[in-house]
Amino acid sequence: MFDIIIQFLDKFKIYPEFTKYAASAFYILGIILISIIIRLILKHIIIKNIHKIFEKTKNKWDDYLISEKTIIKASNLIPAFIYYTLIPQAFPYNPELSTFFQNVFFAYILAIAAKFISSIANVGEKIYNSTPVSRTRPIKVYIQVFKVFLYSIAILTIIAILLNKPVLGLLSGIGAMSAILMLVFKDSILGLAASFQLSANNMVNIGDWIEMPKYGADGDVIEITLQTIKVKNWDNTITTIPIYAMVSDSFKNWRGMSESGGRRIKRAINIDMTSIKFATPEAIEKFSKMHYLKDYITAKKEEIDKYNKDNNIDTSSSVNGRRITNIGTFRAYIKNYLAANPHIHKNLISMVRQLPPTEQGLPIEIYCFTNDTAWVNYEAIQADIFDHLLSVIEEFDLRVYQLPSGADIRLLRFQ
Numbered sequence: 001m002f003d004i005i006i007q008f009l010d011k012f013k014i015y016p017e018f019t020k021y022a023a024s025a026f027y028i029l030g031i032i033l034i035s036i037i038i039r040l041i042l043k044h045i046i047i048k049n050i051h052k053i054f055e056k057t058k059n060k061w062d063d064y065l066i067s068e069k070t071i072i073k074a075s076n077l078i079p080a081f082i083y084y085t086l087i088p089q090a091f092p093y094n095p096e097l098s099t100f101f102q103n104v105f106f107a108y109i110l111a112i113a114a115k116f117i118s119s120i121a122n123v124g125e126k127i128y129n130s131t132p133v134s135r136t137r138p139i140k141v142y143i144q145v146f147k148v149f150l151y152s153i154a155i156l157t158i159i160a161i162l163l164n165k166p167v168l169g170l171l172s173g174i175g176a177m178s179a180i181l182m183l184v185f186k187d188s189i190l191g192l193a194a195s196f197q198l199s200a201n202n203m204v205n206i207g208d209w210i211e212m213p214k215y216g217a218d219g220d221v222i223e224i225t226l227q228t229i230k231v232k233n234w235d236n237t238i239t240t241i242p243i244y245a246m247v248s249d250s251f252k253n254w255r256g257m258s259e260s261g262g263r264r265i266k267r268a269i270n271i272d273m274t275s276i277k278f279a280t281p282e283a284i285e286k287f288s289k290m291h292y293l294k295d296y297i298t299a300k301k302e303e304i305d306k307y308n309k310d311n312n313i314d315t316s317s318s319v320n321g322r323r324i325t326n327i328g329t330f331r332a333y334i335k336n337y338l339a340a341n342p343h344i345h346k347n348l349i350s351m352v353r354q355l356p357p358t359e360q361g362l363p364i365e366i367y368c369f370t371n372d373t374a375w376v377n378y379e380a381i382q383a384d385i386f387d388h389l390l391s392v393i394e395e396f397d398l399r400v401y402q403l404p405s406g407a408d409i410r411l412l413r414f415q
Contacts, residue, residue, distance in 0.1 A: 111154065
C-alpha cells in the first residue's frame with residue numbers, strides 16, 4: 001500500500017524527500033480512518049446487538065459484562081492490533097522510527113489488555129458476590145491484589161518496551177528501590193497480611209454488625225477491600241477503618257448474637273431499700289391471687305412452715321425463722337413472668353438476681369435473651385417487659401429509687 005501511494009505521488013513530480021514523508025502521512029491517515037470505521041461498526045452495530053441479546057437473557061453474568069463494558073474493552077484491541085501491524089510499515093526508509101512506533105503500539109496493546117483482564121476480574125467478583133458463600137468469604141481483597149500484580153507487571157513491561165530494555169534487567173534495577181517501595185505500599189502490604197488473618201480466622205464478614213468505638217464505628221460491614229473496611233453506621237454515616245486495625249485493635253462483632261437467635265437483656269430496677277419488708281398475711285393472700293404467683297406462694301408457704309416447724313421456731317416474733325418477703329416475691333414474679341413471655345428465648349439463660357446495694361438502692365437485675373434479634377423488635381420487647389414491671393411494683397409495696405426531682409421539692413414546700 002505504501003508503494004502504491006509513492007507511485008501516485010510521483011505523478012505530481014514532487015521533491016522525492018518530501019514524497020516519502022507525504023506518503024507516510026497519507027498512509028497513517030488511511031490506517032486511522034480504517035480503524036475509526038471498524039470501531040464505529042463494532043460499537044454501534046455488533047456490540048449494540050450483542051448487548052440487546054444479553055439484556056433479554058435471564059443470566060446475570062452477561063449483565064455484568066455490560067456494566068463493566070468488558071466487550072467494549074475487548075473490541076478496543078482490534079484497532080490497536082491494526083495500528084501495531086500497519087503503522088510501522090509507514091516508515092520503510094527509517095527502521096528505527098518503524099521500531100519505535102511498533103514498540104509504542106505494542107505498549108498500547110498491553111495497556112488495553114490489562115484493562116480488559118481487569119474488567120474480567122470485576123465480572124468474576126460480581127458473579128461470586130451473587131452467591132451465598134460471598135458473605136462469609138469475600139474475595140474483593142484478592143481481586144485487588146490480583147489487579148495490583150496485573151498492573152505492576154503491565155507497567156513494568158511497557159516501560160521496558162519503551163526503553164528497549166529487558167524486563168528482568170529493569171526488575172533488577174527496581175530491586176534497589178525495594179525499601180522505597182515497601183514504604184510506599186506499606187498500607188497495602190499490611191492490609192494484605194491482615195486480610196489473610198481476618199479470612200483465616202473468620203473474624204469479620206460483609207453484613208456483620210461490629211462496634212469499634214476508637215474509630216466511631218457502630219453498624220454493618222458493607223465492604224472489605226485491600227486497605228479498608230467500610231461500616232455503615234446506624235445513623236447512615238460511613239466509617240472507614242484501616243483493615244490492619246481490625247487485627248491490631250479490639251472490636252466487637254455481634255455476629256454470634258445473630259447466629260444464636262437470642263439478644264441479651266441486662267437491665268436493673270433500683271429498689272428503695274426502705275420499702276423492703278416481710279409480707280403480711282394480707283399481702284400473702286393478695287400475692288396468692290396473682291396468676292404468676294399462685295404456685296410459688298403455695299410451695300413457698302409449705303416450705304417455710306415445714307422449716308419453722310422442724311426447727312421449733314417461735315413465729316410470734318417476726319425476726320424468728322423464715323418468712324416471705326415482698327422483695328423475694330417480686331423476684332419470683334419477674335422470673336415466672338419472663339418464663340411465660342413468648343418473646344423470651346427458652347434455650348438461653350434467664351435469671352433475676354440481686355446486685356450489691358448502692359447509694360441508689362438495691363438493684364434487681366433482669367438477665368435474659370429475647371428470641372428476636374432485630375433491633376427495633378428487641379427494643380420493643382424490652383420496653384414492654386419493663387413497662388409491666390414498673391407498673392406492678394407497687395402491688396408488692398415496693399418503691400423504685402429515684403433521685404428527688406423539682407416536683408418532689410415543690411411538694412415538700414407545701415407540707
